[in-house]
Every structure is written in C-alpha cells, then in structure tokens.
Amino acid sequence: MMPTTKRAWLYVRRNPKRTVLLLVLLVALMTISLLGLALYSASGDAVKALRSSIGGYFTIQQSSEGAQKTDEQLLGQVRTLDNVSRVNGVDTYYMYCDGLDLVPGSYSGTGLPGEFVPKFIACTASELHERFIAVSYQLADGRQITAEDEHKAMISEEVAELNGLSVGDTLHASVVEGVMGWQPTHVGTQVDFEIVGIYAVTRSEPASPGTPESELQENVVFTDINTAKELYKIKFPDRSAEQFDYSSGIMLFLDDPAQMEQTVAELKVQPYADWDSFIISENNARYEQTAGAIQKAETISFFLLLVILVLSVGILALILLMWTRERMTEVGILISLGISPKRITGQIVLENYYVALPAFLIAALLSFGLSGVIGNAIVGLLQDIKLASYIGPVQLIIVAVCAALVIAVSVLLASISIMRKKPKDILTDLS
Amino acid sequence: MPVLQTKDLKYYYFSDHIIFENLDLSFERGKVYVILGASGSGKTTLLSLLGGLDAPKGGEILFEGKNIAEMGLEKYRHDCVSFVFQNYNLIEYMTPRENVQLVDAHATADTLHQVGLTDEEIDRNVLKLSGGQQQRVAIARALASAAPVILADEPTGNLDEDTARDVTELLVERARSLNKCVIIVSHSPDVAAAGDVILRFSHGEIEVS
Numbered sequence: 056m057m058p059t060t061k062r063a064w065l066y067v068r069r070n071p072k073r074t075v076l077l078l079v080l081l082v083a084l085m086t087i088s089l090l091g092l093a094l095y096s097a098s099g100d101a102v103k104a105l106r107s108s109i110g111g112y113f114t115i116q117q118s119s120e121g122a123q124k125t126d127e128q129l130l131g132q133v134r135t136l137d138n139v140s141r142v143n144g145v146d147t148y149y150m151y152c153d154g155l156d157l158v159p160g161s162y163s164g165t166g167l168p169g170e171f172v173p174k175f176i177a178c179t180a181s182e183l184h185e186r187f188i189a190v191s192y193q194l195a196d197g198r199q200i201t202a203e204d205e206h207k208a209m210i211s212e213e214v215a216e217l218n219g220l221s222v223g224d225t226l227h228a229s230v231v232e233g234v235m236g237w238q239p240t241h242v243g244t245q246v247d248f249e250i251v252g253i254y255a256v257t258r259s260e261p262a263s264p265g266t267p268e269s270e271l272q273e274n275v276v277f278t279d280i281n282t283a284k285e286l287y288k289i290k291f292p293d294r295s296a297e298q299f300d301y302s303s304g305i306m307l308f309l310d311d312p313a314q315m316e317q318t319v320a321e322l323k324v325q326p327y328a329d330w331d332s333f334i335i336s337e338n339n340a341r342y343e344q345t346a347g348a349i350q351k352a353e354t355i356s357f358f359l360l361l362v363i364l365v366l367s368v369g370i371l372a373l374i375l376l377m378w379t380r381e382r383m384t385e386v387g388i389l390i391s392l393g394i395s396p397k398r399i400t401g402q403i404v405l406e407n408y409y410v411a412l413p414a415f416l417i418a419a420l421l422s423f424g425l426s427g428v429i430g431n432a433i434v435g436l437l438q439d440i441k442l443a444s445y446i447g448p449v450q451l452i453i454v455a456v457c458a459a460l461v462i463a464v465s466v467l468l469a470s471i472s473i474m475r476k477k478p479k480d481i482l483t484d485l486s
Numbered sequence: 487m488p489v490l491q492t493k494d495l496k497y498y499y500f501s502d503h504i505i506f507e508n509l510d511l512s513f514e515r516g517k518v519y520v521i522l523g524a525s526g527s528g529k530t531t532l533l534s535l536l537g538g539l540d541a542p543k544g545g546e547i548l549f550e551g552k553n554i555a556e557m558g559l560e561k562y563r564h565d566c567v568s569f570v571f572q573n574y575n576l577i578e579y580m581t582p583r584e585n586v587q588l589v590d591a592h593a594t595a596d597t598l599h600q601v602g603l604t605d606e607e608i609d610r611n612v613l614k615l616s617g618g619q620q621q622r623v624a625i626a627r628a629l630a631s632a633a634p635v636i637l638a639d640e641p642t643g644n645l646d647e648d649t650a651r652d653v654t655e656l657l658v659e660r661a662r663s664l665n666k667c668v669i670i671v672s673h674s675p676d677v678a679a680a681g682d683v684i685l686r687f688s689h690g691e692i693e694v695s
Contacts, residue, residue, distance in 0.1 A: 056589060
C-alpha cells in the first residue's frame with residue numbers, strides 16, 4: 056500500500072492552486088500573529104519601562120517625638136526591601152561661603168551671620184532629589200552628584216552667574232559663629248567643593264518676602280554625602296559612622312510604582328525599627344496621574360492580540376473545515392480500498408503540515424522584516440523599542456504550536472463528520 | 487471451500503421494508519458471478535454487504551469460513567476484497583500508476599500494460615484518460631490487490647457498447663487467470679453472458695442459474 060506520507064505529498068504537489076492559496080493564507084496569518092505577539096510583549100515592556108520612568112518613591116523621615124533616627128544602619132536595612140530599586144539618603148546643613156552672592160532674600164546686605172549662607176543638601180544621588188524628580192530643577196551644565204563623589208558641589212545658574220562661577224571652579228565653605236546647626240567649638244571648620252554641575256530652576260516655588268535667603272530655590276547647593284559624613288564626624292566625634300543621620304530623610308524608589316502600597320506595608324512589618332518613630336510619606340502622584348492611560352494601553356494591546364489570534368484561528372479553521380469536507384469522494388474511495396480513517400485523517404493533516412512548515416519559515420523572516428515599520432507605525436509608544444527583538448523563541452513556538460493545533464483540530468472535526476458515515480453511504484453519496 | 491458465503495443474511499432499510507432475508511449464497515475462487523435484477527431489488531445492497539461497506543441486519547458473511555465482522559471490516563476490505571465501481575472512483579490527482587500503487591506500492595507498469603494502457607498513458611493524470619481507460623485503471627487496481635474477491639458494481643454502466651464488451655472481457659479473463667472470484671452487479675446482458683453463475687434478484691427472492 057502507498058505510504059500516507061507519499062499520498063499527502065502527491066496531493067500537495069498535484070493541487071498547486073490550493074497549495075499556493077493555503078501557503079499565502081498561512082504566511083499572512085502567521086506573520087500577523089507573530090507581529091501581534093511581538094507587539095503585545097513590546098507594549099508590556101514599554102508600559103513597564105514607562106512605569107519605571109514615571110517612578111514612585113516614599114520617604115522615611117524621623118518624627119519629632121521618635122527616638123530612632125534615619126541613620127546609616129536603617130538605610131542599609133531598608134534598601135533590601137523587595138521592589139526597591141534605588142535609595143537616596145538626604146542630609147541638610149548650612150555653611151558660610153564668604154563673599155558668595157546669593158539670590159537676595161531677607162538676610163541680604165544685613166551683615167548678619169545668616170548672610171552668605173546657602174542651604175547645603177547632601178544626597179547619595181542628586182538626580183533623585185525630589186526637586187529634580189518634580190522637574191523643578193534640571194541639570195544645565197556638568198553632571199549630577201553621585202554616591203562616590205567627595206568634595207563636589209552643584210550650584211544654580213543664578214548663583215553661578217552672580218559670582219562668575221562655572222564647572223571646575225571651587226566653592227569655599229566654613230563654619231562661622233551663629234550658623235545654624237553648629238556649636239562655637241566648630242568655628243573655623245573649612246571645606247572646599249569642586250563645582251561639577253550647574254542646575255537651572257525650571258519651576259518656581261512660591262516664596263514670601265520673609266523667606267530666609269538660604270531657603271530660596273536658587274540658593275541651594277547640592278553636595279555629596281561623603282563630605283556630609285566628614286562634617287558629621289567633626290560635629291560628633293564620639294559617634295560611629297553607622298550613626299550618621301540622614302536628617303532630611305531616606306527616599307526609596309520603586310521600579311514599579313504600582314507596588315507602592317504593598318512595599319510600604321512590607322516595610323511597616325520589619326522588626327528592625329519602631330515605625331512609630333518615623334513619618335512615611337508616599338509620593339505616587341505621577342503614577343496615579345498616568346495610571347489610567349497605562350491601563351488603557353495594556354488593555355488595548357491585550358485585546359488587539361486577542362482579536363488577531365481569534366481571527367487567525369477562526370479563518371484558518373473555517374477554510375480547513377470547508378476544504379476537508381469537500382474531499383468526501385476521495386475519503387470514500389480510500390475507505391473502499393481498506394485504508395483506515397485514522398490514516399486518511401493523518402494524510403490530510405500531513406498535507407497541511409507540508410505547506411505550514413515553509414509558511415512558518417517565510418512568516419518568521421517576513422515578521423523580522425516588517426517589525427520595524429509596523430512597530431513604529433502602529434504604536435508611537437514603541438518608537439524606541441525594536442519590535443524584531445520581541446520575535447523570539449517564545450513567540451515562534453506559540454505560533455507554531457497554535458498553527459499545528461488548529462490544523463489538526465480542524466481536519467479532525469471535518470473528518471469526524473465524514474468518518475461517522477457508513478462507507479456505503481459515502482460511496483452512495485458519490486454515485 | 488467457498489471463498490465467500492452468506493448465511494441467513496437479512497437486510498432492511500425500515501423494518502416493514504425488507505430487502506432480503508434468509509439469504510444463503512456461496513462464491514468460489516476462479517468463478518464469475520453476475521447479479522441481475524431491477525433497480526431497487528437489492529443487488530447493490532448485497533454487494534455493499536459482501537464488500538464490508540455496510541453491516542447486515544441479520545445473519546453473517548463468512549470469508550474462507552471466518553465471520554467478516556469478527557475479522558474487522560477495515561482489515562477485511564483491505565485484505566480480502568477489491569472494488570470496481572461504475573464511476574471508476576479513481577483518485578483524481580494521481581496518475582494510473584499511482585492509483586494502482588495505492589493498493590500495491592510495488593506495482594509495476596506491467597499491471598497497467600496488461601489492461602491495455604501505454605507507457606505514456608500510465609503516467610498521465612487519470613482525468614486526461616477516456617472513460618474506458620479510467621475503468622481499465624480501476625480494474626488494474628482491483629487486480630493488483632492481493633484480495634481474492636473482486637466486487638464490481640455496474641462496471642460498464644458508463645461505457646459505450648464496444649468499450650463495455652472489451653472491459654468485461656478484460657476483467658473476466660484477468661480475474662480468471664489470477665484465480666480470483668468476481669461478483670458483478672449489472673443490467674447488461676453482455677456482462678451476464680460472461681458470467682459462470684447468474685443470480686437473479688426479484689422481490690426479495692434469488693434465482694441461481
């Protein structure tokens with residue numbers, strides 16, 4: 056008896072119109088499905104990246120009644136929390152900068168100790184300071200302060216202009232009598248900062264005529280945390296490095312702001328601190344503003360994929376069902392020759408697989424080719440994402456398995472209705 | 487020993503419309519049986535039962551003494567019987583050679599030469615052959631099968647008189663030479679003349695001559 060594989064191959068070869076039609080149909084459906092899957096994966100990553108870029112953070116600050124401090128030890132412990140991607144410890148202090156003209160405030164030209172005293176904000180990473188996150192400040196020149204820096208500073212454009220300073224210049228700071236936060240014994244302490252960056256004030260915060268000069272937005276000097284720790288040792292020589300106090304709090308940043316509630320809840324059950332000693336403030340405003348749009352993007356990409364897959368499966372199944380049912384004559388003849396229904400069904404499935412295999416290879420190549428154009432054309436969100444990189448083994452396997460299943464199930468369903476008939480009835484229908 | 491036998495065979499479409507009952511027939515190798523009778527008399531139904539294409543409502547069919555239902559109808563159709571139909575029933579996308587290879591993968595061109603096809607014709611698509619040539623292919627396919635019984639349902643029904651005579655002669659001669667049992671359902675007197683045994687169907691009764 057002729058093998059099933061040969062019968063299937065002969066059918067594919069001798070029916071070129073049907074074969075080409077099925078090949079084109081499969082290539083189209085597989086390409087659309089692959090691109091749909093890639094778009095879905097890419098949009099998922101884009102939404103994730105968007106969430107991450109929007110960011111969310113919460114701040115731990117010591118309360119006035121609390122005994123515990125936001126010290127180095129606490130920072131080391133909280134940074135191990137799940138979902139926390141980055142940490143920024145912030146310390147604030149004041150120092151006298153002789154002759155440094157500041158944007159005029161209530162101390163300007165008074166001759167009082169408060170004059171020439173900017174506010175020093177020491178950060179683990181200045182780019183993570185809330186004013187930079189809120190885009191009240193933007194880097195205008197040079198670079199941000201990092202955790203590795205020592206004796207580095209970043210000043211405002213206004214202060215730089217008032218004093219003719221630029222990146223690379225040095226800022227001299229010292230402790231004089233009457234400067235807030237220092238004891239008379241510390242008078243004479245000096246420290247120099249190299250200016251590594253200049254920021255611009257992009258959004259003004261309201262200031263009253265009574266606002267101290269040091270508190271004006273433009274008069275902030277960002278410095279590194281290592282210098283703040285040096286000054287802490289001078290202030291408190293009997294304390295250990297572990298006791299260094301991030302006086303303005305510790306900011307914890309989440310990769311996925313949607314995890315905010317869960318992460319704060321997890322923090323509050325940690326045994327290493329008395330959480331009543333701290334004020335925990337969540338800042339998820341930007342995420343909450345865009346959450347609706349993000350969810351919409353996720354829903355749209357999911358339904359787009361669903362529609363693509365359902366339509367593809369539906370069209371393919373319908374056509375295969377119709378084509379298989381049209382082959383009643385052939386099935387009757389093969390049955391009369393003693394070929395089992397199982398082998399006949401196997402032949403028809405195999406015929407479609409013979410066409411599906413090259414169709415799959417063409418679709419894979421075509422998807423890679425079209426991915427760039429389609430990715431950018433369909434979803435602006437994905438402009439920076441290479442869609443081709445999302446057509447990987449997972450997407451290829453999903454499409455291959457789906458196509459194989461749809462072919463097998465459609466042929467099986469169509470065959471069942473024929474095979475259920477008595478061979479005599481099939482042959483009677485033929486004649 | 488008969489190659490094929492029916493015992494108390496009964497068939498009806500509805501219980502009040504019995505086609506035949508208590509039918510006892512016996513068929514031997516090397517002989518040609520022709521079943522004659524009016525349309526609707528049950529000739530084709532008997533052929534379908536003998537070919538394992540349908541199951542009887544009563545009685546049994548024995549192939550070399552074994553009940554074909556117990557053998558399995560699929561296996562029976564494959565190993566024991568082969569068919570020749572009025573409308574040829576060839577696989578349209580195959581050549582004559584491939585149609586014959588459906589039942590015998592090792593069949594050579596000789597099988598088709600013996601039924602009168604040329605080298606050029608045996609590798610041509612079957613739809614490009616005349617009716618007579620297509621029926622020759624169907625006969626070659628039945629002969630190529632190892633099955634000892636050939637069942638032919640109106641094999642000359644679609645052919646002109648001369649071609650019908652040639653095809654009948656061919657079927658009968660080749661089957662006899664291969665010691666096969668041939669059972670033909672026909673209306674044709676020419677076909678009847680070629681038979682060794684005539685089974686005449688009339689009102690559920692069978693007259694054997």
